[in-house]
Amino acid sequence: MAVARQEQSNVMLYTVITFVGLFIIAAILAVVFYIKSEDWRDQFLTSQQQLEELASPREVQNINTLVGQKESKSSRVGQLTGYIDNLYKINTGRDLQESSAEVKFSELESKYQDILSSLPKDFEPQASRPSSRGPGIFRIVDIYNNKTKQKDELISQLNAQVDKLGSDLETIQKGAAEREQSLRTQIRSIQEDANSVQQSYNQLRDLMDKKTTEQVQALMQQRDQAIEEKNKSRQESLDLMNKLSLTQNRLQDTVSKLEVLKPRPKEDIAAYKPDGRVIAVDTASNIVFINIGIDDKVYPGLTFSVYDRNAPIPTDGKGKAEIEVYNTDKNTSLARINKSNRRSPIAEDDVIVNLIWDSTATNRFVVAGEFDFNDDGYIDPDGAAKIKQLIENWGGKVEQAVTVDTDFVILGAQPVLRKKPTLDEIESDPMATEKYEASLKESEKYLEIRSQAKDLFVPVFGLKRFLNFIGYESLAVPAKARY
Incomplete structure (x- = not known):
């Protein structure tokens, strides 16, 4: 019994010792784990702080959108660094140098500022730092390209104008050369004429210097002979004028006697047919x-x-x-x-x-003067034209001058002769002289036609008599004017 209790006590003792050992081991492990966890916590906080320095939580969350698809052999920072290096190389055109992104950005910013400072003042609004408010490198390049294109077009236009001016200058020079040659020819001709005149003058002067008494007597004799011939011609002219006057008187007497024996036929007899x-x-x-x-x-x-x-x-x-x-x-x-x-x-x-119409012949007319065609008391500017139109419409022919073949002359009022303009009137009306000359010409033509009709015994009709003989008076004159 005592042995059993002794064994039971030993077992309990071993159990307690084992439990205490396990507790001690657990406590040691807990202490070690606690110490390690603190280290891990410090490392995590440090890593978290470093990560926040690299990117904010929102940026980390949107890392694919901000950076793009991750490359297999590169970190996100390495990928961004590669992009920065490529931009640096694209903008500078130089190989990469071992330097930070800040240094590279500062260098790019400095070059950008140099570009901005070199731009003309009216090129684009400048910005102190590259931003959305600045013109931007690509915008600057586009503007420069456009301006370069415009300058090229302007240069092309200027070259075309220069070519045209050169052609015009060549034409002018050619014309000037021809004109110069012509002037030289004229000068040469004038010089020759001047020499000829000078020679003639010298000869005449020599002749005058060589006058002698015989030459004077010859000239006097020629003068007396010329006076004698002139007197003789004058006497012959007087004799001819006397004979002509006598002949005209005899002719007039003969015509008077003939008219007594046989009266002259009526000039306008054809109008009564x-x-x-x-x-x-x-x-x-x-x-x-x-x-x-x-x-x-x-x-x-x-x-x-x-x-x-x-x-x-x-x-x-x-x-x-x-x-x-x-x-x-x-x-x-x-x-x-x-x-x-x-x-x-x-x-x-x-x-x-x-009077106009004839079934067997074409009557010839001459129209002159001014006409009051519709009898309203005023001269019609187109009165003569209306009469000519009637004549041509009814088979007659209008001529400009009276001849032996003219059948009838239609005379209106004599054109009014304008007063010869004074200098003041000419200054106020530059056409005054031409108007005066035109009216003078019309008046002279009217008198000439009237005289020719009388000399050639061509019947002359006034407007009213003419309208009566063609049965047109009632159509030409309005009813109010007739009654």
Whole structure:
């Protein structure tokens, strides 16, 4: 029993010793672990501080976005350092040097500032440090490229202008050379003429110096002979003038005797020749039928004056009525009555006349002067043109001068001759002299035509008589002016 207790006590003792040993070992291990954990904690805090110095937690979290895809054989810092080294090499164009990123950045910043300071003042707004507010290296390069391109274009334009100026200068020089040659030729010719004149002058002077009494007598003899011939010619002229005067007197007497024996025919007899007759009258419809038509070259619009069949045509050409053709047939025509006299109505066999129109010939006219075509008391600027247009429309021919072939002359009022302008009037109106000369020319032409018509016995008609003889007075003069 005692042995069993002794063994039990030993077991308990061993157990206690073992437990105490294990406790001591655990305590030692705990102390060691605590010491190690403090070291690890210090190392972790140091590493954490170093990591925060390298990058903030947000930057660490977004490291892939900030740095990019991680390279397999490089750390993030090494990757960033490589990027910085590449940027340094790209900007400086030099091989890498063993230096910190700060030194490299400072060197790049210094070069950037040098570039900014070398830029023109009006190039770009400068910044003290490279930032988003500065122009930037690439922006500077782009601007320089654009400016270089503009300068190249400007240089190209300037070169083209220089080439053109060179060509113009060459042309001018060539022209100047030709002009110089021409002037030299003229100077040479003038010099030769001057020498010739000088030679002639010397000869004349020598001749004057060599005058003798014989030369003076010869000149006196020539003078007396010239005076004698002049007197003889004057006497012959007087004799011829006397004979001419006598001949003109005899001719005038002969013409007077001939006119007594046989009167001179009327100049305007052709104006009284009838062109046709009225064959029927429709008073209700205000129309007449005439005996001429298409075969006689009658056409719509042609007008005629109507004269009494039993009376001669009046000298003023004023008829009893005026008609206008509006429909034509082979040998007859229909005409409306534009003007008539109630006291003397149109009757069958009445005569119709148009001074311009002729079925067998072309009458020739000359028109001169100023005309009041519509009888309103004022000269029409285009009055003469209207008369010429009527003549040409109705088969006549307008000529500029009176000849033996002219049939009729239509004369208006004599053109008003302007007063010769004074110096003050010429200064205020530079065209005053030309206007005066034009009016003088028109007046002289009018007088010349009138004189030629008289000398060649060409019948002359005034405007009113002319309109009466063509049956156009009612169309030319408005109704208010006629009544």
